Amino acid sequence: MRRAALLALAATLIVLAGCAQRPSLRIGHLAEQPDSALMAEIVAETLRQAGARAIAVACPDLVNCGRRLQAGDIDLLPGYSGSARVFFRSRAIQDGGLEAVRQVLASTGISVTPGLGFSAPYVLLMDSNKALAKDMTSVEDLSRLEDARFAVPPGYTRQPGDGLLALARRYGLDIQPSAVEEVASPGERMAALLAGRTDVAVIRAPYVRPDLGLSELADTLDFYPRYEATVVIGPRAEEHRGFVESALKPLYGALMATEVEPAIREIIVQGRDTETVARRILVAEGVIDAESPTVRRPEMVVAYTGAESLSPLGGQAILALRRAYPERPVNMLSVAAPLAALEQGKADLALVHTSDFFELTWDGLFRGRDRRGEAIAAIGRRHFLLLVREGMPPEANPLSGRIGTPPGWTAGGKVAARMLVLAGRGPDLRATGPSLIRAVRAGELDAAIVMLDADTQAALQELPAEAPKLRAASLTDWLIGAPFFLNEVRLPTSPVPGQKAPVDTFSMQVLLAGPAPQGRTGPVHGGPASAIATRNLPLPLREAESIANAAESTEVPDPVLPSFRDRQAVTANGITESPWLETILIIVGIAFMAWAGWLLAQPVTRRGS
The missing domain is CATH 3.40.190.120 (Osmoprotection protein (prox); domain 2)
Incomplete structure (x- = not known):
């Protein structure tokens, strides 16, 4: 019995020793700040791999985090060296570098780890x-x-x-x-x-x-200090400082901006899960062997073509979807034909131009409407611009000389080619916006019709204001018959540097589009499966309305386009499109027929026999 008691005591001591070697640590982070949450998750998972129990705790702002760290409510605070100012209101830390911060913190019971490798001013x-x-x-x-x-x-x-x-x-x-x-x-x-x-x-x-x-x-007075990523260790965790610094050693200097910054933008713009992104980084750094199984949230897939997803309008579309679907990551899918991707069920939505709702060929021929999509929300506009070479007389028709347009596979190229077809001619050169600008300035072209996308605007802004060697002319003055889906607009000032006069031109919308009822390849109504959400079906009206409201645009889709609001009008007239109602009615009908069939199958029993 004495031997059994000794064994039990030894086992208890071993368990207690194991508990003593396995600290419990609370890692603070700023609520709704993706970089702070990502750093906290990276630190927490690294500590778990080393054997610690680690949980992330959110606080509303940096001052609150600092106070909770000093009070011992949290143990570690991943953050930036320059933000250590919150701990010392009376003593400024002008440098903001890790060494300067470490010296100031030395006598306070608060310490910092070596840098993680990136900064975030x-x-x-x-x-x-x-x-x-x-x-x-x-x-x-x-x-x-x-x-x-x-x-x-x-x-x-x-x-x-x-x-x-x-x-x-x-x-x-x-x-x-x-x-x-x-x-x-x-x-x-x-x-x-x-x-x-x-x-x-x-x-x-x-x-x-x-x-x-x-x-x-630019911060010309160098007001902001350096902000090197680090982990601040609070007084309560000082006893575990050796364990923490040893466990986090694989992270020191390893998290480069080229890896962390795209990950942060992925979380904030596309809505990726912080835990999943953190584990992916740790796998890439060799801190953990492989990602454990995680529950994957359904993605919102948006098809696009060209560079529109990388433009300011593309950014606005993504942010609108993040507001409408905060729990769904947004995945941008580059395709040749966005509306075809909707029809094939490869995407939930498409980022398109007004012209994508019509069948235009590369050489400007019009073949009718493309009925595979319906407009959900207008995000903004793309303007066209007529650029004319230096020295061309104002009274000369620029469309009658040597003229260039964007490539025929682009939306801008198809629309520009359509403009010239209506003017009775075709382009002499097809090239990108920057290339067309160079050709006009060199005198190789008399004029060019360009679409003011990000690359073209950047090329124009780089021109010297004193000698741009081209000018913007009013396209509406020379194009008598414009494509019906374009809108006349006036630019308050010319996009060409040094030219302040307003310019009259044409524009078309950039929109988010969903699958149209006419373009589906699967049923929208007509059976029990009609209530099961699948791709290439029109968006439910409530979801489409949410996206339209989240877009925060001053415009509505152009009236020439099919829109989800056409379905709203049908519903308002008393015709419902609810697949759930149809499903219930069909199931009730099937049940009734089954019951009637069962009655007919019963043997007839004569009264009195």
């Missing part, structure tokens, strides 16, 4: 077109912007050291509190910029997609 963003129009290139230029509106992270306005009010003091800006809106999601801050609801957004650099049409304002 704050940046101030403006819509590129507005910044260009108002000549805004740096933070100090904001002093010339009257009644500027700001969108900032929660708690950032009064954040010690590097908050918005501290920035205003350093640059002498007059920022009214009523003009500042705290918006938790970085994506919504960028969406507010693109939609014109705010003038300036404060965002961490890794969030910014360089192709969204946003311009960064």
Whole structure:
């Protein structure tokens, strides 16, 4: 018996020793901030691999996280070296580098690990077109912007050291509190910029997609310190510091910006699951062997062609879908024909132009309507521009000389070719927008019709204002019969540098489209399976309405296009399209016929026999 008691005691000691060697750690992160959540998940999973129990705990803002760390409510706080200012309101850390922060924190019971390899400074963003129009290139230029509106992270306005009010003091800006809106999601801050609801957004650099049409304002006074990614260890976790630093060693210097920044944008823009992305990074770094099985959320697949998904309008479409479907990741699928992808069930939605709803050939022939899609939401517009070589007389018809258009496989190329067919001719050269601009400037072409996509706009902005060697002419003056699906618009100023006169031209919409009832290959109504959601069926009216509202566009789809609102009108007239009602009625009918058949099959029993 004594021996059994000794064995039990030894077993208890072993268990207690194991528990002592397996710390429980709470990792703090900022709520609704994808970079903070991703870093917390990477740190937590790495600690779990080392044997610790680790959970992530969200806090509303950085100051709250700092206080909870000091109070011992959380043990670790993945973050950035420059943000250590929140722990010391009375003592500024001007450098922001890890070594400077480490020295200041040395006597407080708070320490920091070596750097993880990337940095994430704050940046101030403006819509590129507005910044260009108002000549805004740096933070100090904001002093010339009257009644500027700001969108900032929660708690950032009064954040010690590097908050918005501290920035205003350093640059002498007059920022009214009523003009500042705290918006938790970085994506919504960028969406507010693109939609014109705010003038300036404060965002961490890794969030910014360089192709969204946003311009960064230079910090000419070096107000912001360095923000090197690290893990802050609180007083309560000091006893486990050796374990933590050893467990996290595979991460030191390993998380490069080229890997982390696309992952952060993937989470915020496409809605990818943070845990899945974190595990993928850790597998790539060799921290864990393989990804464990995870529950995969259904994706919203959007078909597109060309570079439209990478344009500001493409970014607005993705953000609209993220608002309408916050729980569904968005996957962009590059295809040759987006409406065909809808018909084939390869995509749920398509990012298209007005012209995609019509069958146009590469040489400008019109073959009728393409009935495979219906418009859900208008995202914005693409403008066409007639560029004329230097020296051409204003009275000369540019469409009668040597003229170029975009490639025949693009939407812009097909529409431009259609314009020339209606003018009684064809193009002399088909090339990209930048190539056509060079050809006109070199005198190889008399004129070119281009679509103002991102590449063409960038090529125009690079032209010297003093000698652009071309000018923008009003396309509406020379094109008598335009394709019926285009709209006349006036550009307030010419996109050509140094030319301020307005330009009259044509434009078409960029839209999100869904499968049309006429274009389906499977049934929409007519059986028990009609209530089962599958691809290539029209979107339910409620979902289509949600996307249209989330787009926050000032436009509705062009009246010449088929729209989900056509189905709304049918429903409003008393004709329902509910597949569930049809399914229930059909099942009841089948049950009734089965019951009637069963009655008929029963033997007849005569009364009195």
